[in-house]
Structure formats: C-alpha cells, structure tokens
Amino acid sequence: MEKMDLKLPANFETYNEARQKGFLRMKEMKEQGARVVGMFCSFVPVELIYAAGALPVGLCAFTEEPIPAAEADLPRNLCPLIKASYGFALTDTCPYFYFSDFVVGETTCDGKKKMFELMNEIKDTYVMQLPHSRDAQALAFWREQIIAFQKKLEEFYGITITEEDIRAAIRLKNRERDVMRRYLELGQLNPVAMSGYEMGTRVDAGSFSFDLEQRCSEVEKRTAEVLADWEANYKGKPTDRPRLLVTGCPNAGVREKIIRAVEEMGADVVAFDTCNGIREKVEKVDESDPDVYNALARKYLNINCSVMSPNESRREYIGAMIDSYQVDGVIEIVLQSCHTYDVEAHFIKRFVTQEKGIPYLNIETDYSQADKGQINTRLAAFLETIEK
Amino acid sequence: MSYFTGIDIGSTASKVVVLDESGVVDRFVLPTGWSSKETAAAIADRLSESGRPVDGDMKVVATGYGRVSVEYAARTVTEITCHGRGGYALLGRSCTIVDIGGQDTKVITVEDGLPSSFLMNDKCSAGTGKFLEIMANRLGVDLGELFALAERGEPLAISSMCTVFAESEVISHIGAGERREDIAAGVVDSVVSKVAGLCARHGLKGDVLLTGGLCDCAYLVKRLSQRLGTAVYTDPMGRYAGALGAALIARGGKGRKP
Numbered sequence: 001m002e003k004m005d006l007k008l009p010a011n012f013e014t015y016n017e018a019r020q021k022g023f024l025r026m027k028e029m030k031e032q033g034a035r036v037v038g039m040f041c042s043f044v045p046v047e048l049i050y051a052a053g054a055l056p057v058g059l060c061a062f063t064e065e066p067i068p069a070a071e072a073d074l075p076r077n078l079c080p081l082i083k084a085s086y087g088f089a090l091t092d093t094c095p096y097f098y099f100s101d102f103v104v105g106e107t108t109c110d111g112k113k114k115m116f117e118l119m120n121e122i123k124d125t126y127v128m129q130l131p132h133s134r135d136a137q138a139l140a141f142w143r144e145q146i147i148a149f150q151k152k153l154e155e156f157y158g159i160t161i162t163e164e165d166i167r168a169a170i171r172l173k174n175r176e177r178d179v180m181r182r183y184l185e186l187g188q189l190n191p192v193a194m195s196g197y198e199m200g201t202r203v204d205a206g207s208f209s210f211d212l213e214q215r216c217s218e219v220e221k222r223t224a225e226v227l228a229d230w231e232a233n234y235k236g237k238p239t240d241r242p243r244l245l246v247t248g249c250p251n252a253g254v255r256e257k258i259i260r261a262v263e264e265m266g267a268d269v270v271a272f273d274t275c276n277g278i279r280e281k282v283e284k285v286d287e288s289d290p291d292v293y294n295a296l297a298r299k300y301l302n303i304n305c306s307v308m309s310p311n312e313s314r315r316e317y318i319g320a321m322i323d324s325y326q327v328d329g330v331i332e333i334v335l336q337s338c339h340t341y342d343v344e345a346h347f348i349k350r351f352v353t354q355e356k357g358i359p360y361l362n363i364e365t366d367y368s369q370a371d372k373g374q375i376n377t378r379l380a381a382f383l384e385t386i387e388k
Numbered sequence: 389m390s391y392f393t394g395i396d397i398g399s400t401a402s403k404v405v406v407l408d409e410s411g412v413v414d415r416f417v418l419p420t421g422w423s424s425k426e427t428a429a430a431i432a433d434r435l436s437e438s439g440r441p442v443d444g445d446m447k448v449v450a451t452g453y454g455r456v457s458v459e460y461a462a463r464t465v466t467e468i469t470c471h472g473r474g475g476y477a478l479l480g481r482s483c484t485i486v487d488i489g490g491q492d493t494k495v496i497t498v499e500d501g502l503p504s505s506f507l508m509n510d511k512c513s514a515g516t517g518k519f520l521e522i523m524a525n526r527l528g529v530d531l532g533e534l535f536a537l538a539e540r541g542e543p544l545a546i547s548s549m550c551t552v553f554a555e556s557e558v559i560s561h562i563g564a565g566e567r568r569e570d571i572a573a574g575v576v577d578s579v580v581s582k583v584a585g586l587c588a589r590h591g592l593k594g595d596v597l598l599t600g601g602l603c604d605c606a607y608l609v610k611r612l613s614q615r616l617g618t619a620v621y622t623d624p625m626g627r628y629a630g631a632l633g634a635a636l637i638a639r640g641g642k643g644r645k646p
Contacts, residue, residue: 359505371511374492377453378508381468385503 003264006195009225015201015252019060022208023095026057029210030099035157038100038123040085041108042280042303043130045146045296049104050169050212051161052153058207059103060094061085062253064367073118079338080366081250082111089122097123102156104149106130108307109340126152132309134301143297166292172212174284179216180206181281183223186230187270188325191239193230196246196269197260203276204252241266242386243326247273247318247348248333249341253367258333261372262379267386271325273318274333279304282317306340314344315351322356329359329386331379336366359385391446394634395431395461396470397454400490400517401601402427403631406440407639414438415628424454432460449638451630453491465637467630472496472503474633475597478623484592486583486612486620487600487629490517493583495590507590513551515582517601522551523575526558527568534572535607541569543577554578576608584615597621599629 013021030036035054039046040061049056066087067080073090074083088094097103102124105116119125128145131138150161180203186193202222209215244267246259251274259269273279283302289295304314321327330352334341345362352360361382365371389408396403397420406414416434420427428450432442442448442460450458451470458464467489475485476498485496493515496506513519524534544561548554561571587596596618602608603626613620625632 353505373453374508374511377466377468381466381503381506384466384469385505 004266006197006260006263008195008198012198013201013205015062015204015255018201018205018208022210025208025210026096026099029055036096036100037153038097038103039105040112041106042275043106043108043300043305044104044128045149045300047166047169047173047285047296048146048150048153048161050172051150051165052157052159054101054153054157055210057096057100057210059085059097059100060088062250062367064253066091066093067367074115077337078111078115079109079249079335080253081335081338082115084253084367085112086115086119089119102126104128104152108305109338111337130307131301132307134308139294139297139301142301143293146293146296146300163292166296167287170285170287170292170295174287176212176216177281177284179219179223181278183219184272184278184281186223186226187272189230189234190243190326191234191237191241192243192268192270193226193234195263196244196272197255197263199269200251200255200259200272200276239268240387241268242328242383243268243270245269245271245273245318245321245325245327245330246277246333247330248345249335249338250275251333252276254333254335254365257369257372257375258331258363258365258379261376262331262383265376265380265383267329267383269331271321271327273304273314273321275305278321279317306344311344315347318348318351319356322352322358327358329361329382331382332360332362334362334364336364389445391440391444392635392639393435393440393442393446393448394470394474394631394636394638395428395448395450395452395455395458396467396628396630396634397424397427397450397452397457398467398490398601398630399453400521401627402431402452402454403628404431404435405628405631405635406435407635409639412625412632414440415625415631417627420454424457425459427454428458428460431458447638449634451634462638465634468494468496468506468508469503470630470633470637471599472498472506472633473501473636474629474631475599476501477632477636478599478625478629479595479597479621481594483594483597483621484587484590485597485599485629486587488515488517488579488583488598488602489600490521492516493586495586495592497590497593499593505590507586509582509586512549514549514554515579515586519551519554519579520575520602522555523558523572526555526562527572527575529568529572531605534575535605537569537572538576539573539607541567541571541573544570544574546574546578576611580608580611580615583612587616592616592618595619595621597623597626599623599626601627603627 037049038059046056061084067083069091070083070087106128107113107130285299286295392407394405402418402420448461450461451467455464482499487494493509496503603622
C-alpha cells in the first residue's frame with residue numbers, strides 16, 4: 001500500500017510542541033501566583049477547580065521515556081499510561097506535575113488507584129472515590145465525593161467556594177464542551193474536512209491553553225476555517241477513502257503509530273469515542289438542576305468509560321456515531337493490561353460487527369515502537385477488508 | 389503471453405506462483421535467508437531462467453512480511469488478504485483459513501472470495517512455526533522427524549504461554565528422562581492448543597482450511613482437527629496459498645471472485 005502524506009495546516013503544532021509551549025505559559029502564570037491542580041482523567045469535576053480560582057492541568061502520561069524508571073517501583077505488566085504518569089512524576093520530567101500545588105486522582109481502574117498511593121509519596125495526591133455504577137446509591141455517593149473534593153480545595157487554598165462560583169464555572173465549561181463538540185462533529189462532513197490526526201491532536205493540545213475563554217475562541221476560529229475550506233474545496237467531491245471510528249483507551253501515546261499510520265495508508269479517521277473525543281462532551285452539566293452537586297455528579301457518572309459496569313451506553317453512543325459520521329469500520333485501541341477496555345471489547349466487537357454490520361479491528365499495544373511493523377500489517381489488512 | 393506472479397516473502401520461506409490466463413504455470417519455494425532483498429533478486433533470476441523475466445510481460449504482486457523488499461512488484465498486498473484469496477481459490481467456497489506461519493498465526497474468515505475479518509497472533513512465537521523449529525532443535529531433530537516422533541508418543545504437558553519458558557519446560561522433561569516421542573507429542577499439542585485458542589476467539593465459519601508450510605504435516609492436521617472438533621482441509625498447494633492469492637490479485641485486480 002502506498003504511503004501518502006497527511007494534509008496538515010501550515011501552522012500545525014504537534015501535541016509535544018503544544019505541551020512544551022504550555023510549560024512556559026504555566027511558569028509565567030505560576031510566577032504571578034496562579035493556583036494549579038494536576039489531574040489525569042476526565043472524571044475529575046474541573047468545574048470545582050475553576051470555581052476555586054485554580055487551573056486544572058492534564059499531567060504528562062503519553063510517552064515512553066519515563067516508563068523504565070517507573071518499572072523500578074511498579075510491575076511491568078501494567079498499562080503504559082499508568083507507568084508513564086508515575087514515571088514522569090518520579091523522574092520529575094513533567095513541568096506540569098512540578099507546577100501543580102497538588103494532584104487529584106480518581107479510582108477509575110485498579111492500576112491507577114494503587115499507583116496514586118505511590119504518587120502520594122512524591123506529591124500530595126488527593127483521590128476521589130469513583131463508584132463504578134450509575135444507580136441511585138452510586139449517584140449519592142459520588143455527590144458526596146464531589147462535596148468532599150470542594151472541601152479539599154477550600155482547605156488547601158484557605159478559601160470559600162460559593163454556589164455562584166460553581167455555577168459560573170459550569171456555564172463556562174459547558175460552553176467549552178459545546179465548542180469542542182462542534183469542532184469534533186466536523187468529522188461528520190463527507191468527504192472529510194481534516195485528518196483525524198489533526199482533530200485529535202488539536203483537542204489534546206487545547207488542554208495546554210489554560211484560559212478557557214481563549215481556548216474556546218481558538219477552537220471556534222479553527223472550526224470556522226476548516227468549514228470554509230471544506231465548502232470551497234471539498235464539498236460535493238466524494239472520495240473512496242474508508243471512514244473510520246476510533247474507540248477504546250486514551251490514544252495520545254499511540255496516535256502516530258495507529259491514527260497517523262492508517263490515514264497515511266488511505267483511510268480517514270472521522271470519529272473518536274475516546275477520552276479525547278466526543279465522550280466527555282456529549283452530555284453537559286444540567287444548569288437548571290437546583291442541586292448543583294447532583295448536576296455535577298450525574299454528568300460525570302454518565303461518562304461512558306469502560307470502568308463503569310454495566311456500560312451499555314457506550315455501545316449506544318458508538319452506534320449513533322457510526323450512523324451520524326457514516327463510518328465504514330471501527331478500530332478499537334486497547335493499551336496493554338487495560339483490563340476494563342480489553343474485556344469490554346468483546347461486547348464492542350459483537351455490537352459493531354453483528355448489530356451495525358461493519359468491520360472491527362482490535363489493536364492491543366503500548367507506547368513502544370516495537371510492534372510498528374505488525375500494526376502496519378494489521379491496519380493495511382483491515383483496510384483491504386473494507387475496500388471491496 | 390502475459391504472466392501474473394505472486395511472491396510471498398515469509399519469515400522462513402519465500403513462495404512464488406506464476407499464473408497465465410488459464411492457470412498455474414510455475415511454482416517454487418526458496419529459503420528467505422537473512423535478506424529479503426537478496427531473496428527477491430534470487431526469485432527474479434529464477435523467473436528469468438525459466439523464460440519469464442519480471443521485466444517482460446509480467447505483473448508481480450508481493451505479499452508477506454518482506455513484501456516491501458520486492459522492488460519490481462507492481463503492488464503490495466498484506467498476507468491476510470492474499471491467504472484469504474488463495475485459500476478460497478483452493479477450497480472453492482467460503483471458509484475459515486488458518487495459516488500457521490513462521491512468525492505469526494492468522495485466522496481469516498473468507499466470504500464470497502474475500503477476507504471479511506481476521507485475527508492475528510503476531511506478538512509471540514508460541515503457536516507458530518518458529519516454536520516448532522526451536523523445540524525440534526532442542527530435541528536434536530528436524531521438523532519432519534519431530535512429527536514422526538510425535539505420532540508415536542503420548543503428549544506430555546507443556547503449558548507455558550511463552551516460547552522461552554516452554555523451552556525450559558522441554559529441557560526439564562529431557563532432564564527428567566522422559567521419552568523423546570512424548571516430548572515431541574507435547575510440543576505439537578502445545579502449538580495445536582494455541583492455534584485452537586485463536587480459532588475459538590475469532591470464531592469459525594464454514595469449513596476450515598489449513599494453509600502455510602505446516603499443512604503438509606498429517607499429524608498436526610489430525611491433532612488440530614481433533615482439537616477443533618471439525619474437519620481440517622488441506623491442499624497440496626496449501627503452502628502457496630499466499631503467493632497464489634497475490635498472483636490472482638495480479639491477474640484479476642480487486643474483483644470479488646478469483
């Protein structure tokens with residue numbers, strides 16, 4: 001299969017470039033007295049962090065370099081994301097970790113939950129106890145956890161967070177969800193308006209633009225540009241490139257070897273059912289709920305991550321996305337030793353192939369380059385099964 | 389006369405099939421050796437000697453892990469699609485193809501002549517030809533002798549999931565003075581059980597056709613068939629399935645039926 005280059009905008013910044021640029025901005029903000037809370041996962045109710053006048057920052061977790069150091073303390077057969085998260089902290093090579101006043105973790109999976117105990121020896125790591133179901137008891141428990149996290153923020157910074165602070169943060173974050181969702185929904189255009197590689201990179205890189213208003217206006221500007229470019233140059237010119245949906249684990253650490261690779265082989269990644277995709281954006285916090293904690297608890301508990309049991313809603317989301325993004329095939333990315341996604345893949349495969357009737361490919365991998373050749377063969381063979 | 393050649397550069401052996409408009413006109417196997425590029429050159433020489441040079445009226449499609457080394461190929465296609473196409477042509481009906489290769493094992497569902505889904509074991513040599521080669525070496529026999537021994541043995545348990553650890557298990561059996569026949573039978577059963585596991589995970593649809601270099605080993609076919617609880621078909625051209633599929637693609641483009 002011939003390799004073709006991706007079309008990327010002239011000023012395109014890779015994820016690593018954006019991450020590094022963010023270091024300097026964060027340093028300046030710290031020097032001006034900014035409060036910074038480090039975090040890893042989309043289950044953390046960032047509205048409370050904003051309401052505390054602090055900045056939530058996603059900590060480094062997506063490259064291979066610190067993994068050998070992490071393996072001195074952690075077992076090798078743990079997911080690369082957890083090992084990298086801890087490794088960056090241990091080797092003090094993530095400036096965002098360094099600048100964080102404290103870290104907030106959550107009991108999403110067993111590996112992370114226990115890793116946070118080790119991380120706590122390096123920096124104050126507060127852990128939210130996330131329940132793994134969505135019933136009334138779980139909701140009540142998670143609501144209490146959200147209130148406890150507010151107390152943690154208030155005590156740590158010696159401040160009082162008012163309900164109005166929280167409501168203002170909810171409105172702002174909801175606006176950002178809308179803006180991001182509209183950007184990601186550009187993937188519904190046919191033919192595609194941009195590569196999935198660009199789309200995913202920009203969503204992840206956007207998290208290093210700490211001012212939410214500014215982040216929104218940057219993404220809105222890009223959304224308008226892409227749409228105008230599409231109207232002028234692509235609309236009405238169909239291609240035979242297969243349209244793919246990517247689901248599964250966070251993919252920032254394997255974006256080059258899977259998403260970029262498959263697009264260079266001649267497919268288009270149009271939709272992401274992932275943490276850095278539409279998953280956290282589809283449902284907003286209900287601004288009309290008189291109980292602000294209940295509204296937050298409900299929104300976050302409904303995130304369709306595989307740590308939830310059962311998790312049928314993920315299949316419903318994927319089904320709806322296959323239709324609205326006109327998807328020809330699904331690639332599920334499972335990071336090695338991520339048990340919840342690995343097991344849930346059974347249902348996803350069955351749903352995609354039997355109920356939706358389209359091809360499905362499961363790739364289990366880590367952050368190393370060792371399996372690049374094998375992955376290329378699988379991706380190429382997968383595209384060959386679609387191009388009939 | 390136009391010729392259509394499929395070249396399958398595997399990790400152990402390179403297989404070549406030449407077709408004309410009516411059928412197979414030539415086929416041969418070469419060891420891949422250490423350089424796929426040199427193997428590709430040796431194949432070109434061999435084709436020239438038989439009067440069908442690659443720069444003549446010939447279209448070449450390359451497959452297998454060394455496919456990119458065949459510089460004179462018009463196209464490269466993955467071994468999954470090629471085994472699917474070739475296997476279908478051999479069996480003549482929709483089926484599940486099991487290919488035990490030198491460094492990976494694949495299960496491919498073929499419907500209406502084209503692969504519709506596949507599962508690959510490619511991160512580990514357990515359940516591949518490489519595993520058999522290493523164990524045969526440890527027992528001081530070649531592959532043919534390993535199967536002959538296995539047929540006379542009662543399988544010993546070799547339960548390690550990893551080739552390196554399985555080799556230690558074999559060494560322990562040797563150290564404990566177990567019969568070579570029983571160890572050999574255990575080695576074959578270990579591969580059969582890994583391959584059957586891959587089949588169970590993927591699901592079998594229609595008849596099962598075994599392709600790849602091991603399809604000539606009657607004992608392995610028998611054990612696999614017992615393990616899967618279904619007939620396992622083979623074909624004298626089975627080891628050429630990938631090359632045949634590539635040649636058919638060279639001849640027929642992307643059409644559904646070979």
